[in-house]
Amino acid sequence: MNFQWKGVMPAVTTKFTADDQLDMDLFAVNINAQLEAGVHGIILGGTLGEASTLTSKEKECLLRETIDICNQKVPVIINIAEQSTAGAIESAKKAESLGASGLMMLPPMRYKATSRETMVYFKAVAQSTSLPIMVYNNPVDYQIEVTLDMFEELLKLDNIQAVKESTRDISNITRIKNRFGDRLKILSGVDTLALESMVMGAEGWVAGLVCAFPAETVAIYELVQQGRIAEAIEIYRWFLPLLELDINPQLVQNIKMAEKATGIGSEFVRAPRLPLEGKERQRVENIIKKGLETRPDLSKFKLKTAAL
Template structure:
């Protein structure tokens, strides 16, 4: 599935580990099946939520091939590329394509704060090395590198650079992108707490985090907004907001894995140096999750 639209809800899924710190493909399968049953539109592997920086090359291969087999063409499987060098990023893109991925989400260079010129050259080198469609992850808050509209103008000379994961935290950037590029660049919101606003303003989709634990509610917000049923979407989104705020936190992986435990589609196991939440912070997060589970809204027919 190489020809697909960058739209809809695309979970940035967590990577499941056993108590012995091996890949837990059984629980991973349970979660992916829950996502598919809820009607998500794609699966994104190996992002921040997927603890990509702690995965080795063989584990990434296993995850891509397992997910491709599991989804069986129902939705695209997108692999995240987050490397320290252009050479390694190109290798990672080639591996993802060979393993059956349908697309790539590409971060700017890790660790080195590249200039605008270097950033564009990095993305273009990756795009030139693969035929897979690419979504650029624009998150200057966390990665200190902003992909500006002028940079996108240059990047769009590559036909396979097609989308942006918009995480600037500036909701008007959705409008700026749409005004500048119309339908040449698909926009997927990358910030859970701005997702409904972004969709209302014309974003094509949502790269979501709390969807890992609450897939039905996440898909419902998207589908209701796209159907123009804003009031119904708002009721779910308002209930969702305390949970969504768990995504904009340095411990987002631990937070969301705790939520997955509460909804029965994950475990709390994280990979060192991460550790499960402790003490007052753990109790605070658990109270938010417990209240959310207790008051889960009824999903209307869409």
């Protein structure tokens, strides 16, 4: 599928049953809720997807099911996060053979690669597939930054096309635009900076809390695209306490609690993750409860996306 790197692309969670099996029925409920809200793509196998705990067979099952549910309506992108170059190439080839629309790629995992090693890694994978690639640039969490000089070299490969911008530096969006124009598409990767990023020129939003609140997330994007910034800010101010659940070491548990509260997910996580308890659980529950009680009426914005 040919597509553009733009719009709201949920980094979806993986649904599990109480006995730690894939819950494909509940997974389908959530994917359909995303599609009904008007998202522009689905991203599998990120941190929220608990990909590091999934087997290859489970990843294949999730990819096949998502492609089937989406039925060409939106692109299905899978994350590549591997320890070795050979492993990343194998994953990329497998994803392409199964029908993925594109790849999101992290730098090498568990090894703090040098700039040269990181570029060689990205290039080797890009040259092994025809799929379009979005580089995930998150030096805060992964300790490897893909600099503009590195992108200058990487963009010699046509299928490296986008960046999930998670440096937490809003001005970096302007630096990218000044240097590369539209050659490198930018999707914000930090929920709490998404509106600001899109106002500064990011083409889209790889979102987390969208997993629980798809319509509100899409509404913010659509309002920004229409230049209705004040209205987007109105929703965003309501959303921010919930969005802050994404910038937390327990983001998976937090977002799954929110998904359960909105009826499109469950709290089941895979060990070593455990459900929240005690004061932290109460804190998150209170944020979600208040968010639901004050949830904005999106109908007043008169947007045309499916769920609005």
